Amino acid sequence: MIEDIIKVTPLVRLRTFLNNDVRIKLEGSNFYGSAKDRAAIYVLSKLLEEKTINKDTEIIESSSGNMGVALAAVGAQLNLKVTIIIDASISSLNEFLIKAYGAKTIKITQADENGSYLNKRLQAVREYIAEHENIYWFNQYGNPLVVEAYKETVGKEIIEQFPNMDYIFLAVSSGGTVAGVSHAIHEYNKDIKVIAVDVEGSKIFDPHTKKVKHFTGIGSSIRTENFLRAGIDDKIIVNEQDSMQALFSMMKDEQLFLGGSSGCVVTGTEQYIKLHNIKNKKIALISHDRGDRYFANLYSQNLNFISE
């Protein structure tokens, strides 16, 4: 049952950062593989408890990855019907997981003029809601309950584990994690700096960029409502090459097999430390997921990073 799989995720000290005490929270240790488990479990359980939804409600969400997997699995645990709007860029593993956990999928195959599927997926959600009854849109992009979920779970947990931290670095996409974690952190101590990490090609901090991003899970073509709720003190934008290098360094030096956005967070932290000459500080990083889901489309295509 769902209660049995909820656990505290580890916070691990990184040996590679010499002049600061840097610890990484391994959200990939959540049972269905990512930080998104937190939102799926918290929000769906709360909605059932408050009777906003019932066993006949169909949950719908747009996701090309982790949220789709988490909702498919957690929804099935709670006997809820789940439909996920996916798109052609989804990895075969994520598509397999979503379907095998029992969710229905609708696949968008046409990107918009910017090469992004997000707006098309959101349009499909709206059409589906208009055509069906007793539907709840989970809406990780704008649902305040998603922000509350990250605040109450990963946000409060990391404060317990690392109460004296000076900085926290985390990746942004739909913005729910940074919003929830920043609320928890700043309510606890407003001097702790929340640093958002994004990747080149994302339009969150650079709306007119012409660069193309290949990493999934990080960055976005829009600034969401939940992103706008976040209390972000500063940001750093990294490139994919450096992030890939960081992923392989984490494997060789720390024996951590992390997801793509975690490579961005690690290299973003390194670059930020250098840029601001930060020494003797306590720094937390959030790693959203593990490397397994990126083997086919990221790791296996960059084997040149493995040093002899």
Ligand SMILES: Cc1ncc(COP(=O)(O)O)c(C=O)c1O
């Ligand atoms: C691997 C990974 N990293 C980072 C994020 C960013 O989290 P959020 O969407 O809450 O901003 C996500 C969300 O999709 C993700 O899947």
